[in-house]
Amino acid sequence: MYLSLTSAGGNWVGLSNFFSTGRDFRFLPAFEHIAVYLSIWLVALVVLVLFLALMLHGGVRRTVPFFRLLFYLPGALAGAASVLVWLFMLDPQVSPWHFALSLFHFSSLDQTILPAHLPAIFAVIAFWTGAGGWILVMNGALNNISDEVIDSAKIDGANAWQLAVRVKLPLIKRWVVYMLILAFAAGTQLFVEPQLVGEASLGMVSTSWSPNQLAYYFATQNGNFNYAASISVDLLIVGLMTATVLVFRSKLFEIE
Amino acid sequence: MAQVTAQPAASQPATSASSAAAARVTRRRRRPPSRRVGALLAWFIVMLAFTAFFMVPVIWLLLAPTKTEHQLVFENPLAFGSFRTILHTWDQMYNFQAHELLEWLGNSARYSVGGVLLALACAVPAGYGLALTEFIGRKVLLGITLVVMIMPASALVLPLFLEMDLIHLSNSAWSVVLPFGFFPFGVYLSYIFFSSTIPKELLAAARVDGCSEWGVFRHVALPLARPIVALVGFFAFVSDWTNFFLPYVMFYDDRQYPLPVGLQYLIANTAAFNPLGASGNSPVEGPELAIATIVAIAPVFIVFLFAQRALVTGMLAGATKE
Numbered sequence: 001m002y003l004s005l006t007s008a009g010g011n012w013v014g015l016s017n018f019f020s021t022g023r024d025f026r027f028l029p030a031f032e033h034i035a036v037y038l039s040i041w042l043v044a045l046v047v048l049v050l051f052l053a054l055m056l057h058g059g060v061r062r063t064v065p066f067f068r069l070l071f072y073l074p075g076a077l078a079g080a081a082s083v084l085v086w087l088f089m090l091d092p093q094v095s096p097w098h099f100a101l102s103l104f105h106f107s108s109l110d111q112t113i114l115p116a117h118l119p120a121i122f123a124v125i126a127f128w129t130g131a132g133g134w135i136l137v138m139n140g141a142l143n144n145i146s147d148e149v150i151d152s153a154k155i156d157g158a159n160a161w162q163l164a165v166r167v168k169l170p171l172i173k174r175w176v177v178y179m180l181i182l183a184f185a186a187g188t189q190l191f192v193e194p195q196l197v198g199e200a201s202l203g204m205v206s207t208s209w210s211p212n213q214l215a216y217y218f219a220t221q222n223g224n225f226n227y228a229a230s231i232s233v234d235l236l237i238v239g240l241m242t243a244t245v246l247v248f249r250s251k252l253f254e255i256e
Numbered sequence: 257m258a259q260v261t262a263q264p265a266a267s268q269p270a271t272s273a274s275s276a277a278a279a280r281v282t283r284r285r286r287r288p289p290s291r292r293v294g295a296l297l298a299w300f301i302v303m304l305a306f307t308a309f310f311m312v313p314v315i316w317l318l319l320a321p322t323k324t325e326h327q328l329v330f331e332n333p334l335a336f337g338s339f340r341t342i343l344h345t346w347d348q349m350y351n352f353q354a355h356e357l358l359e360w361l362g363n364s365a366r367y368s369v370g371g372v373l374l375a376l377a378c379a380v381p382a383g384y385g386l387a388l389t390e391f392i393g394r395k396v397l398l399g400i401t402l403v404v405m406i407m408p409a410s411a412l413v414l415p416l417f418l419e420m421d422l423i424h425l426s427n428s429a430w431s432v433v434l435p436f437g438f439f440p441f442g443v444y445l446s447y448i449f450f451s452s453t454i455p456k457e458l459l460a461a462a463r464v465d466g467c468s469e470w471g472v473f474r475h476v477a478l479p480l481a482r483p484i485v486a487l488v489g490f491f492a493f494v495s496d497w498t499n500f501f502l503p504y505v506m507f508y509d510d511r512q513y514p515l516p517v518g519l520q521y522l523i524a525n526t527a528a529f530n531p532l533g534a535s536g537n538s539p540v541e542g543p544e545l546a547i548a549t550i551v552a553i554a555p556v557f558i559v560f561l562f563a564q565r566a567l568v569t570g571m572l573a574g575a576t577k578e
Contacts, residue, residue, distance in 0.1 A: 052306060059299050067303055069561075071310050076557040079498040080516035081549050084523065085313050088320070093329050094542060096316050132310065182406065192500040192516075199524040215414050216505065232414045236407075243406035 030211045033194075037119035038187045041126055045183055046176060049131055053138035054164040068139060072132030082129045083196040090121065113197055118209070122193045134179050141172045185242045188235055191216070211235055320546035321345045328542045341543070349544040352522075357548055359511055360518035364497060364552075367429060367514050371436025371496040372489050379439050379488055383446020384477055388456060398447070405440035417505045431506040432514075436496045442488035449484040450477065490563055497556050515552040522548055 194209035219228035
């Protein structure tokens with residue numbers, strides 16, 4: 001905090017570091033990247049997680065633990081490992097998905113990881129590692145709905161679709177909000193994915209793709225800790241704000 | 257209602273009035289069997305499609321070390337190579353820069369275990385204190401715990417680096433172990449546990465019997481809290497083991513890296529993805545990278561298989577308040 005408000009010599013410079021970093025040519029693109037990524041990732045997360053959780057809950061009971069476990073196992077590969085695996089998945093030469101990649105006319109790794117595709121790719125990776133855990137949570141929340149509620153809806157003639165959308169969905173709404181806010185806060189902190197894909201792309205992907213990378217770049221390459229600190233503070237404020245909103249405005253964390 | 261085995265969500269939105277009426281009478285579905293089978297089939301197809309999405313990469317990863325780089329490119333991606341090739345792949349990876357992979361594994365183990373112990377030592381007593389004692393500022397402290405718990409930890413990485421640099425701890429094991437010890441989620445879990453399961457009267461009784469404050473915690477509360485200690489340890493372990501950003505920033509010596517950062521080093525310095533960045537004739541190619549990845553995830557993977565239930569309990573702990 002202190003560093004973000006001072007210059008390299010330790011003089012108080014107020015907010016000028018924030019303005020300088022804001023004017024840096026890499027600043028806006030980095031935040032744009034994150035915004036695009038977040039919009040894809042959050043929409044996909046909510047739609048697909050709810051879809052799968054409701055499918056599971058309304059489906060063949062005995063198979064549910066099995067599918068749930070399979071969906072959630074990739075979560076063990078969080079972080080660097082997931083990116084590595086997906087680098088292979090996205091390389092048409094070795095990928096088991098090469099038929100899908102060829103639909104998009106990708107014939108080599110450099111074509112798949114063109115900078116314009118990155119937000120979508122990171123969203124896929126994040127979904128692959130993260131969705132299973134959220135499906136578990138939603139499933140747990142759905143199991144908390146009492147059987148009586150569901151039974152009476154059925155007696156009133158609700159079919160599976162109406163049951164899912166009109167009865168179950170409103171009852172787990174606050175969990176969806178919880179998931180959204182956590183995913184949003186975590187999404188702004190993207191670092192390992194662009195960093196690793198950058199390593200593999202032979203310089204095609206900028207080393208300051210995400211704001212966290214930009215801060216890292218300022219700190220290590222330029223030695224400008226003050227700039228780095230000011231970007232960190234930007235991100236910290238975003239994280240703190242979302243967290244505070246969640247804790248104090250929602251009823252999720254009622255303490256006592 | 258146990259008879260109703262299938263209620264596919266993929267079925268048509270519209271219900272005919274007659275089937276609704278039938279449902280009201282018997283509480284059982286009266287749909288033409290063909291439609292029910294169709295919906296069931298659709299359900300299974302969708303489920304299997306998503307299973308493929310989630311599992312094929314994992315299966316591929318497990319199979320990759322059985323093949324040579326050549327086979328990896330030219331054979332069916334999900335074919336099995338041979339057991340001999342696994343040994344060869346392992347040898348290649350094992351010998352990379354004088355067993356560096358094992359060093360990374362050791363580092364990961366040291367940092368994670370250190371981090372978990374420190375996190376437990378801080379979080380469990382803190383949760384206990386917040387739950388079972390009264391002091392000024394307790395509510396504020398709880399609120400702060402929740403806020404920092406939800407705030408992503410990576411937002412703090414660079415500020416932490418600057419701090420560590422200031423006290424000359426960067427590039428030492430302490431630079432990651434100390435931040436790992438900061439684990440607000442563990443405080444929160446312990447808080448929930450202590451406040452919901454341990455009655456204050458029990459502690460009061462122990463005090464009457466002449467137990468010191470420390471004795472109450474050590475001999476009464478802690479033995480009761482074993483499940484929560486395990487749960488907090490599990491979450492701390494997983495998050496420490498997979499953490500990338502923090503050690504990546506803290507260490508500049510590649511011998512000090514934990515496994516996730518080691519994987520990044522492999523990508524950057526071997527021929528697998530980076531023909532230009534490779535130093536000399538590097539033996540590390542696709543299959544070697546895959547085996548390194550397997551080594552990196554194996555501990556968490558095993559823990560995950562056994563701890564599914566724990567995960568749900570932990571993540572749902574927020575809202576359910578008995």
